Amino acid sequence: MTEEDLRPSPDRVPRRVHSERLLVPGWWWVVLVAVTGLVAAVAFTLGAPWWLWLLTVVVPALFAWLFVTVGRERIEVESDGQGGGTLYAGRARLPFEAISRSAVVPATAKQAAMGRQLDPEAFVVHRGYVPTMVIVVLDDPLDPTPYWLVSTRDPEGLAAALPDNHYS
Structure with missing residues (x-):
């Protein structure tokens, strides 16, 4: 041969002939941004300590990583x-x-x-x-x-x- x-x-x-990604719903991202904004506004208003600001950055970043990881399935x-x-x-x-x-x-x-x-x-x-x-x-x-x-x-x-x- x-x-x-x-x-x-x-x-x-x-x-x-068929392809899709099982992305998380878009409203999950909207809720994440809204909650992060609300927590940041409260932290700013109350003059929060540094560790609360750290949580305001780290926790949303972890959720964003989770959303991307879970939504990677094809x-x-x-x-x-x-x-x-x-x-x-x-x-x-x-x-x-x-x-x-x-x-x-x-x-x-x-x-x-x-x-x-x-x-x-x-x-x-x-x-x-x-x-x-x-x-x-x-x-x-x-x-x-x-x-x-x-x-x-x-x-x-x-x-x-x-x-x-x-x-x-």
Whole structure:
């Protein structure tokens, strides 16, 4: 085989068909700035000691770091258009060959899916501030993971990007 035979054909090159970042809601940032401003105003009015000023800087910086870190999670689907592809959820990846089916978990069913119905061996990428999820059922006898449960703001789009989807 030549090197040319090993290259994927142009029609088999994976393309991103779904991509999203699970950013924290914008109002969290607004509340952080408002509370920081209020605390700074009170500290200035009361002639606060240096350590209170330090808290006025350090605590909001820690919350900002937390917001950025938590909101870093990405959900992506790459497809070659011919049945092959990969689901990426954070650092984990799942090839299409291992997917049996997928379904939308609406906001009304999220509590049950994450609570009493959750299989302890399931792979979960959950963000509490994202109201909907998608369940991806696996069909891999070598993998003890029965399904993936993934937070997404566009459940219909994510389920449609996956193979053999039966979403509700």
